[in-house]
Amino acid sequence: MSTSVELGRARAWAWVAHLRAGGTTPWAAWQSADGPEASPPREPIAGSARGGRFLPGAQQLELLRRLNLAGRPSTALADRVLAASAPGRGRPDLELVGVDVDRRFGPPAVDPAELPDDELLRVATGLLAAGLVERRESAVPSPDRQRFRVTRRFRPRYELAGDPWLAAAYTSQLVADGRPPGGGGRSVHVLGTGVAAMLAHTWAAGAFGEGAPSWPDFLAKVRARRRLPRRVALPEVVDRFRARPHTGRVGVVLDPAALPRLVGVRRLDAVVDPPAHATELARQVGSALSLLVLPAEQTQLLDTVLRPRLAAATGGLPTVPPEHRDWVDDAAFALRQRLLRAGYPVLGDPDVLLTTPPDRPVGSVLDLAIELLLEEEAT
Amino acid sequence: MSRKVLLHVGTPKTGTSYLQDVLFRNREVLAEAGIAYPATRHDGHFLAALDLMQLPWGGLQAEAIGAWDALAEQVRAHDGTAIVSHEILATASRAQIGQALESLGHGDATEVHLVLSVRDLVRQIPAEWQENLKHRARLSYGAFLDQITDPERATRIGAWFWGVQEIPDILDRWGQDLPPSQVHLVTVPPPGGAPELLWKRFSQAFGLDGIDLDLEGERHNPSLGAPETALLRRINRKANAELAPADYRPLVRELLAHQTLSRRTRSPRLALPPELHPWVQELSASWISEIEARGYDVVGDLGDLVGAPPVTDYTDPDRPRERHVAAAAVDAITALLLDNARMRHEQERLHAELADVRGALERAHATPSYRLRHGIVVRLERSRAGRTVLSVYRRARGRSSRSA
Numbered sequence A: 001m002s003t004s005v006e007l008g009r010a011r012a013w014a015w016v017a018h019l020r021a022g023g024t025t026p027w028a029a030w031q032s033a034d035g036p037e038a039s040p041p042r043e044p045i046a047g048s049a050r051g052g053r054f055l056p057g058a059q060q061l062e063l064l065r066r067l068n069l070a071g072r073p074s075t076a077l078a079d080r081v082l083a084a085s086a087p088g089r090g091r092p093d094l095e096l097v098g099v100d101v102d103r104r105f106g107p108p109a110v111d112p113a114e115l116p117d118d119e120l121l122r123v124a125t126g127l128l129a130a131g132l133v134e135r136r137e138s139a140v141p142s143p144d145r146q147r148f149r150v151t152r153r154f155r156p157r158y159e160l161a162g163d164p165w166l167a168a169a170y171t172s173q174l175v176a177d178g179r180p181p182g183g184g185g186r187s188v189h190v191l192g193t194g195v196a197a198m199l200a201h202t203w204a205a206g207a208f209g210e211g212a213p214s215w216p217d218f219l220a221k222v223r224a225r226r227r228l229p230r231r232v233a234l235p236e237v238v239d240r241f242r243a244r245p246h247t248g249r250v251g252v253v254l255d256p257a258a259l260p261r262l263v264g265v266r267r268l269d270a271v272v273d274p275p276a277h278a279t280e281l282a283r284q285v286g287s288a289l290s291l292l293v294l295p296a297e298q299t300q301l302l303d304t305v306l307r308p309r310l311a312a313a314t315g316g317l318p319t320v321p322p323e324h325r326d327w328v329d330d331a332a333f334a335l336r337q338r339l340l341r342a343g344y345p346v347l348g349d350p351d352v353l354l355t356t357p358p359d360r361p362v363g364s365v366l367d368l369a370i371e372l373l374l375e376e377e378a379t
Numbered sequence B: 001m002s003r004k005v006l007l008h009v010g011t012p013k014t015g016t017s018y019l020q021d022v023l024f025r026n027r028e029v030l031a032e033a034g035i036a037y038p039a040t041r042h043d044g045h046f047l048a049a050l051d052l053m054q055l056p057w058g059g060l061q062a063e064a065i066g067a068w069d070a071l072a073e074q075v076r077a078h079d080g081t082a083i084v085s086h087e088i089l090a091t092a093s094r095a096q097i098g099q100a101l102e103s104l105g106h107g108d109a110t111e112v113h114l115v116l117s118v119r120d121l122v123r124q125i126p127a128e129w130q131e132n133l134k135h136r137a138r139l140s141y142g143a144f145l146d147q148i149t150d151p152e153r154a155t156r157i158g159a160w161f162w163g164v165q166e167i168p169d170i171l172d173r174w175g176q177d178l179p180p181s182q183v184h185l186v187t188v189p190p191p192g193g194a195p196e197l198l199w200k201r202f203s204q205a206f207g208l209d210g211i212d213l214d215l216e217g218e219r220h221n222p223s224l225g226a227p228e229t230a231l232l233r234r235i236n237r238k239a240n241a242e243l244a245p246a247d248y249r250p251l252v253r254e255l256l257a258h259q260t261l262s263r264r265t266r267s268p269r270l271a272l273p274p275e276l277h278p279w280v281q282e283l284s285a286s287w288i289s290e291i292e293a294r295g296y297d298v299v300g301d302l303g304d305l306v307g308a309p310p311v312t313d314y315t316d317p318d319r320p321r322e323r324h325v326a327a328a329a330v331d332a333i334t335a336l337l338l339d340n341a342r343m344r345h346e347q348e349r350l351h352a353e354l355a356d357v358r359g360a361l362e363r364a365h366a367t368p369s370y371r372l373r374h375g376i377v378v379r380l381e382r383s384r385a386g387r388t389v390l391s392v393y394r395r396a397r398g399r400s401s402r403s404a
Helices: A003-020 A058-070 A075-083 A117-134 A164-176 A195-207 A215-225 A234-242 A256-262 A276-289 A295-309 A322-340 A350-354 A365-378 B016-025 B027-032 B044-053 B067-077 B087-091 B094-103 B121-133 B141-149 B156-165 B167-175 B197-206 B226-239 B245-258 B274-294 B302-306 B322-365 B368-381 B384-397
Strands: A158-162 A186-191 A247-253 B004-008 B081-085 B111-118 B183-187 B297-299
Touching (some): A003 A058, A003 A075, A058 A365, A075 A117, A075 A365, A117 A276, A117 A365, A158 A164, A164 A186, A186 A234, A195 A215, A195 A276, A234 A247, A234 A322, A247 A256, A276 A295, A276 A365, A322 A350, B004 B087, B004 B197, B016 B027, B016 B081, B044 B067, B044 B087, B044 B094, B067 B081, B087 B167, B094 B167, B111 B167, B111 B197, B121 B226, B141 B156, B141 B274, B167 B183, B167 B274, B183 B302, B197 B297, B226 B322, B245 B322, B274 B302, B322 B368
Parallel strands (some): A158 A186, A186 A247, B004 B111, B111 B183
């Protein structure tokens, strides 16, 4: 091994020690190769199978530096980050530029500060998924479920369908109030809103459920199929329920203010839209989680453990990119026309289907992941 | 604890499916010779590799949960030699490799030997593109080549290709804790050689000489010609959005690609573009000199990595002759029609079977005592009082069934 390689490695190990101690100096500005930690640590990095005999990848090191910039991660968290492998396909663990100058093979070494957020996110989401699995024993019911009360003896028989995010949120409120859905002869209320929002809600329901593609891929798939997702193709939903036995009145509800009366309550809380960056994080954590637990448990952990932790995140729904706007507008208009001619009750103005969610700033997925990792440790 | 573990980590497209099939089918014969190939299904080691490397794979990941630990436990429990083999292990990270070696007993009296089967890039590059297409990819050959020749390797395709194909890097990662004498390279002979030569090399590397193995397996990944691959890509572009992975695998990958299109052996073959040959030659030469310098055990000939010279009649799969693609499409449609006819017959048979069952059920329901009980239940269910009586009766009877 040449002297320059030895010096490079000593400098890298010293940077690892600096980061483990909470340092925030970027690799490009790191010059020191001195000190007792300028070699593989004698104490193994926890979780590292071979006790830290190889340098962690640039992705892991940069993620730790970002954690240090955002808070004060413990040594245990730092070691978890350094020992982690990013789940899924993508770039392998990358080497630090300037360390092994004799190296002729393998992916090019990088300056970790220049890595895109996605590379760091793969490591972060793997850690968050592992954290969810570790905490599954202590999984607490979501706030709605904590407020669950005894089922009321006299209650309207109902079922909410249509927009999956709205249906799940309102159903959850009603269950918490002792009014679970179901029962013979139940009325079915098919909930709808602007088509763009319904698409975003469907994507979010998948992201917090058994998995979803990225938002652009989701839209591309819907466009390729030339029909709206099954749950938000409202007339078809109505047809399916009307064909079922033991079903009472089936109608579409586009006005959320009309819903409480239909389900026998005075009021229902407005449903909060899932912010785009929180949904994307849930999607990526779900993807990593699918490698660790079975689908049913994945959905349960995302819903009952991750979703409450993301409740504080603010931001807008994902916007429909320009290349998809035409067909989304066409689909909304076609849906409006069909509901105007519907032979079943439609509560609310069908023009609402044409509306688009307001543009609101979208937060950083990586920042949110870092926030959760630090918060996970604090709890 | 295993005294010796032979860990075969790649590379893809080097006869690994055939090897794994032989090992799987001959588990009992191998066990008699003191060699364990611990697997209860033919893709057992694939699932273990997915689990170790935390890789999603078209919904298979749920079946993979815990598979590596289970495999490693069986390896450790075996007193003798154990074999672990899957080609996607080639792309494991250093942390995953550390975990794998430790779990197999490395550093704890078990002698781990690394086996890497390798083939020239002249064949590997087109084969990898084709393999991508058989896993739903839609990118053109040109786009694939652009991605793998980009030195940044920043795309998923580029990162994966070099992760499983760059021999010195794979050996750097997997072999860094092993002496060179415990690292064995098996080279795939050049095209046109004796078909049994590769098996002889595998047999030598894995110490299987002298064991009476059944070698009549059929599991291999047949290759497609250029127009067939172009057709597959067009199918992916059109059908991917609607065809779920669980349906894609049996219909497109198995029925169309493996069972139908691969039989068209007279169409122009997929090949490396001639203009890339100099680059590939230079790269291969650097790999060969590096491997020679490291002193690994080579089973075969490192010269096999040089590859064949450029083809004279290169067919660009991005611009195939349309009549060739159309002919392949007719074969594909025919195969789908025949399969559809088979399923229709099966459907008709099941309908007939269902009708028989329904008839038998109706005859059973036609008995006077059944009609009487059914009538009572129907009348009781019409009123609240009747439903209460039924409920009391059912509770007293001790089951919640609503049937009469």
